[in-house]
Amino acid sequence: MVERFERFSLAITEISRSWRRLASEEMEKYGLKGTHATYLTHIYRYENGVTVPQLCELSGKDKSDASRMIAILEEKGFVEKKVVGGSLYRGVLVLTEKGKAAAEQVCKRAGKAVEVAGKDLNDDTRAVFYYALESIVKNLKQLDRDGIPE
Numbered sequence: 001m002v003e004r005f006e007r008f009s010l011a012i013t014e015i016s017r018s019w020r021r022l023a024s025e026e027m028e029k030y031g032l033k034g035t036h037a038t039y040l041t042h043i044y045r046y047e048n049g050v051t052v053p054q055l056c057e058l059s060g061k062d063k064s065d066a067s068r069m070i071a072i073l074e075e076k077g078f079v080e081k082k083v084v085g086g087s088l089y090r091g092v093l094v095l096t097e098k099g100k101a102a103a104e105q106v107c108k109r110a111g112k113a114v115e116v117a118g119k120d121l122n123d124d125t126r127a128v129f130y131y132a133l134e135s136i137v138k139n140l141k142q143l144d145r146d147g148i149p150e
């Protein structure tokens with residue numbers, strides 16, 4: 001059991017570390033941090049805009065992190081907040097032309113990275129892998145909420 005834990009922990013850590021380095025390298029071209037890639041790609045998927053709470057839900061980030069990252073994206077001209085119902089409070093975030101161009105490139109590069117990283121997997125293996133990952137995530141969230149049973 002301990003060996004499984006060690007293999008799992010090391011694999012997750014290595015995946016996360018590699019992904020952060022790759023994202024940082026890509027985002028450096030735009031004067032941004034690697035974590036901005038997540039925000040750009042999520043906003044890109046919603047042509048009509050996305051609210052900050054929706055973005056937090058999509059990205060798994062907390063509101064304070066999202067607010068800091070969005071402020072930088074706005075300041076650098078990648079994102080703007082559109083008024084909804086006469087108020088910016090419930091406004092939606094949309095990409096500027098500069099933001100769309102960056103997001104398209106980041107999505108393209110991320111797709112290539114995922115393709116190369118998974119090159120040894122066939123469709124069946126990939127399906128099982130994602131099923132297993134999603135199951136582990138769901139179960140870990142349950143443990144996080146309820147604690148580890150005695």
